[in-house]
Amino acid sequence: MKITARIFLIVAIFFFLDVPVYWWLSHDPTGTAALIMAFGMSGMIYFYLDFTVRRIGPGPDDRDDAEPYEGAGELGFFSPHSWWPFVMAAGAAGVFLGIAVGFWLCYFALPFMAYGIYGLVFEYYRGENKHY
Structure with missing residues (x-):
C-alpha cells in the first residue's frame, strides 16, 4: 500500500x-x-x-x-444475491423520470426508493442474523 x-x-x-x-x-x-x-x-x-x-x-x-x-486470504464479505439494489435503482429511475416528465411521479417513486435503501441497509439484520 x-x-x-x-x-x-x-x-x-x-x-x-x-x-x-x-x-x-x-x-x-x-x-x-x-x-x-x-x-x-x-x-x-x-x-x-x-x-x-x-x-x-x-x-x-x-x-x-x-x-x-x-x-491471499479473506477479502471480505460479499452478498451472494440481493434484489434490494434493483428496487432502489428502480425507485431512483422513477424519481429522475418524475423530475424530467412531471413532478407528480416523484411522489409515487420516492417511497419505492426509500424502501430500497432501507432494505439494502438492513438486509442482514433479519432472520438468522437478527440482533436482539
Missing part, C-alpha cells in the same frame, strides 16, 4: 500544479472546480492509504521478498 499511497500523492501534486495553469489558460470555472475536487479526492485517498500503512505496517505488496500466498 505504500507504493499505492505514493502514486496517489503524485496524482494529487499533479492536480495541485495543474489547477492554476488550467485556470490561467482557459478561465473555465467549471473545469477548475472539477480539478480542485480531483485534487481533494486524490489527496484524501493518499491520506487514507498512508494512515493505514502507518497503522498496520507494510503489507506483502510492499516487500520484495514476499510470496504470492502471503497476499
